[in-house]
Amino acid sequence: MVTIENLFIAAYAPNALFASLANPLVIGILVSFCGVMVPYAEINVFWRYWMYYLNPFNYLMGSMLVFTVWDTDVRCTQSELAIFDLPANSTCEQYLSTYLETLGSAADLLNPSATAHSYGLVYLMMKLRTKASKKAE
Incomplete structure (x- = not known):
């Protein structure tokens, strides 16, 4: 899946090797601050008020949850x-x-x-x- 972050890295990278090394780092940082791996309340205050809202993964995860899971009846075993x-x-x-x-x-x-x-x-x-x-x- 090609995301906007991949396109930014590809556009900035001088070659494919640099892009393949930078991409996991950037994606890892974005995933860490989107509220899935670390809940919003647990994110350090410095990062919470700017990185969380600038992070496109935050909006991706929010839209996936709202439109696919919200009104679903969940039955646990x-x-x-x-x-x-x-x-x-x-x-x-x-x-x-x-x-x-x-x-x-x-x-x-x-x-x-x-x-x-x-x-x-x-x-x-x-x-x-x-x-x-x-x-x-």
């Missing part, structure tokens, strides 16, 4: 779900209420009234992790 324990005397819905009102507004909580050994989507668990647990090995 048992192996795609994660098990997590809740704090004492709370339900899944109570525990996840803040997330479900903000970032997870389109999420489908499978068992909101469960009180023990509840199931949740893997993505949901990744969002709930604390910064300290993300650094743990």
Whole structure:
């Protein structure tokens, strides 16, 4: 697939060898800042306010998600779900209420009234992790 970035590199490159070496570097940088590999909220503030919006991959990924996935009914299999324990005397819905009102507004909580050994989507668990647990090995 030929993208606008490939055309810019080809136009600037003095020869094919230089273009073939520069292209992966440029594409790698653009993919790193488009919000897929690193979510927007996790991108360093310096890069977030200019590189994210100048990045053509950001708009490519956004259009692919909006027009192909947004209104699609997703059914996860048992192996795609994660098990997590809740704090004492709370339900899944109570525990996840803040997330479900903000970032997870389109999420489908499978068992909101469960009180023990509840199931949740893997993505949901990744969002709930604390910064300290993300650094743990």
